[in-house]
């Protein structure tokens with residue numbers, strides 16, 4: 001595909017790698033392309049990073065037609081740059097687009113956009129282990145009218161943010177509370193889509209948890225409020241009496257690429273992994289009988305995030321003695337090893353830029 005490139009005339013200075021944080025600094029450029037019904041995608045361009053202008057009636061501002069993805073460009077130990085399973089993100093973005101009546105992307109074009117953009121912004125891929133260039137593709141409906149219908153115009157963009165290590169202060173297990181009031185999504189809704197509205201609606205529970213001293217909430221399903229779904233904006237896994245359990249994808253759970261990768265790594269290591277329903281009652285009885293050996297969240301940002309404490313109602317339970325568990329640590333070492341190019345990728349997951 002043809003991408004027109006207009007380079008910035010005022011290149012910025014890459015901040016010190018230990019001062020990056022997450023999602024606060026952006027690279028010099030952004031990718032933009034437009035869509036119109038009947039015409040398809042057009043005007044693919046890379047332009048200097050900057051503000052965009054929208055018609056006040058744009059669909060996204062009223063009806064929330066917005067989807068996004070999140071992936072990282074990693075600096076390999078040998079100095080090269082690579083992505084991790086980027087086609088999985090592209091396919092998931094198309095699944096999200098389908099759910100939200102937004103236009104689909106051509107898979108190969110999307111991969112080319114990611115590749116060319118990262119090549120152009122290569123100097124913003126930080127070098128220390130754990131740091132990365134976070135890539136944020138997103139798409140929004142852009143009809144300039146208030147009618148409620150599937151959009152006829154849309155915009156796809158890609159921005160990138162050099163980001164520090166999630167574990168700059170070491171891996172500290174987090175405190176999580178089981179949420180019994182708000183639900184994140186429901187089956188039949190948009191839980192499996194990475195659409196903006198899901199996150200707007202879920203921050204309230206996170207804020208309340210934070211006021212009570214917890215990092216995040218453990219979500220229950222929205223139909224029976226009985227089955228465990230996710231933790232914050234991550235998938236969740238447990239080791240119960242030797243079995244690795246993760247909630248099955250019922251439609252209200254986001255199909256994480258880290259989740260999928262953890263399952264594949266664990267199976268290769270010989271663990272029994274079950275994708276099934278896990279009720280809060282089963283979880284609490286495993287906590288009470290001491291059979292819950294480990295619990296962790298998983299997602300691109302953190303890779304894995306060990307859970308050290310779990311609260312349900314007014315009871316609080318300690319998991320894994322408040323330490324990172326053995327399986328969680330093995331997953332962290334294996335996935336980060338492959339992502340940062342320190343371990344051989346026997347799965348064929350990395351895509352070198």
Ligand SMILES: *Cc1c(COP(=O)(O)O)cnc(C)c1O
Pocket residue numbers: 070194230232233234235254255256257258259298299300301
């Ligand atoms: C993005 C996301 C995840 C994790 O997906 P990864 O592909 O592993 O990054 C899990 N849950 C929610 C709600 C998410 O938005």
